[in-house]
Structure formats: structure tokens, C-alpha cells
Amino acid sequence: MALPKNDSLAAYGHANGTNGNGHHNGHHHVELHLIREEEALSQEERKAIIEEAVRDILVSIGEDPDRDGLLKTPHRVAKAYFELLEGYTQSAEQIINGAMFDVEYGEREMVVVANIEYTSMCEHHMLPFTGKAHVAYIPRDRVVGLSKIPRLVDMFAKRLQVQERLTNEIANALVEYLDPLGVMVMVEGQHSCAALRGVKKHGVNMVTTAKRGLFSEDREMRDEFYRMIGR
Numbered sequence: 449m450a451l452p453k454n455d456s457l458a459a460y461g462h463a464n465g466t467n468g469n470g471h472h473n474g475h476h477h478v479e480l481h482l483i484r485e486e487e488a489l490s491q492e493e494r495k496a497i498i499e500e501a502v503r504d505i506l507v508s509i510g511e512d513p514d515r516d517g518l519l520k521t522p523h524r525v526a527k528a529y530f531e532l533l534e535g536y537t538q539s540a541e542q543i544i545n546g547a548m549f550d551v552e553y554g555e556r557e558m559v560v561v562a563n564i565e566y567t568s569m570c571e572h573h574m575l576p577f578t579g580k581a582h583v584a585y586i587p588r589d590r591v592v593g594l595s596k597i598p599r600l601v602d603m604f605a606k607r608l609q610v611q612e613r614l615t616n617e618i619a620n621a622l623v624e625y626l627d628p629l630g631v632m633v634m635v636e637g638q639h640s641c642a643a644l645r646g647v648k649k650h651g652v653n654m655v656t657t658a659k660r661g662l663f664s665e666d667r668e669m670r671d672e673f674y675r676m677i678g679r
């Protein structure tokens with residue numbers, strides 16, 4: 449499977465600027481460059497590289513990668529990584545374009561899609577974090593097909609992430625493609641890395657929000673959003 453031409457990958461690096469510093473931004477561009485270089489590799493070749501690396505990890509922790517239980521582990525891990533990180537092969541443009549409709553909608557009325565379950569992977573530890581995203585926007589003259597918003601959340605989630613950036617990227621994509629009067633995104637996440645490192649954060653819910661347009665200006669709009677998602 450070839451990776452699509454993906455303009456959103458470039459946007460992905462830029463979007464980081466909203467909660468990172470200049471140094472981080474530059475760092476991400478380097479990583480993106482590497483991803484582009486590897487577009488030349490086939491999926492099979494990339495899987496083989498991951499399998500080899502997992503085998504190295506098994507040996508380095510003192511395991512025998514050739515014992516029965518571990519024989520297929522490198523293969524399984526590579527497969528899991530491809531599933532957990534498949535957002536790198538998708539773009540917001542692919543998902544949203546062609547699914548937008550012009551509408552007359554009540555002035556300042558919002559569209560809310562709540563309880564979108566996602567699985568993402570923390571970029572600091574490459575461990576999963578999971579939770580729910582709640583997305584609202586106030587259309588100007590365009591809406592997007594209902595199923596597209598969960599797919600957009602899923603695409604950004606299935607990359608190496610921090611929850612703050614995930615939240616901002618969802619909001620920024622909606623601003624870019626729908627040109628709405630406002631966007632609000634709330635993401636809840638449980639991070640396995642926090643639980644594992646003995647921070648005693650197991651089960652703790654981290655909540656991040658991103659507000660654009662009317663939602664940043666108007667407290668009543670935010671309150672209505674919270675009511676509609678049951679908070």
C-alpha cells in the first residue's frame with residue numbers, strides 16, 4: 449500500500465506550534481522529513497524493519513526471541529503498530545473533501561458529536577492512551593457528513609501524539625475545512641504511561657480543550673456545549 453500524497457502531514461508539524469516551542473516545531477519537521485523519505489519503502493519492508501527492531505529489544509532484555517511464546521511476537525507487534533499508527537497514511541483532506549454540504553442552519557446553532565472513542569499512542573513512551581473526544585462546531589454555511597468527524601478524530605489519534613496536540617489538531621482541521629463560526633473540542637484521556645510509572649494516576653482522566661471563534665469569545669456557547677455533552 450502506497451502512502452498518499454499528504455499535505456496534512458506538513459500541517460501536522462505546524463499545528464504543533466500552538467502548544468510547543470520553536471525547538472519542538474523544528475524537531476517535528478525533521479521527523480516528517482524522515483517519514484517522507486520512507487515513503488519509498490513498501491509496507492512489507494517497513495514491517496520487516498519493525499520486526500527486526502522488536503527482536504533486538506527481546507534479546508536486549510534477556511529474552512529468547514526463538515522460544516515458542518515469542519516466536520511470532522515481532523510480527524504481532526509490527527502489525528499492532530501499523531494499526532495504532534495508521535493515521536500517518538491518511539489526511540484530513542481525504543476524509544473531509546467531498547463530504548461537505550452547504551446548509552442553512554439556525555444562526556449560532558451548534559452541531560455536536562459526543563463520545564467519540566479513540567485509541568492513541570503517547571509520543572513520549574510509545575504507550576497507548578485512550579478516551580473519548582467531544583466535538584462541536586457552529587456552521588457558517590458548510591457542514592460535514594456526520595461519520596467524518598469520528599474518522600477525523602481517529603486519524604489524528606492514530607499517530608504518535610500528546611493529548612494537547614491531538615485536541616488542537618482536530619479543532620484546526622475543522623477550522624480549515626469548514627470555515628465555521630466556532631469550534632470546540634474536548635478530549636478525555638487515560639494514559640497508561642502515567643499509570644505504569646507509578647505516578648498513581650491510574651484511572652485519572654486528563655481533560656484538554658480547544659476553543660476557536662465564538663467558543664473562545666462567548667461563555668454561553670461553551671456552557672451550552674458542556675450541557676449538550678452532559679457535563
Ligand SMILES: [Zn+2]
Binds near residue numbers: 571573574575641
Ligand atoms: Zn507517555
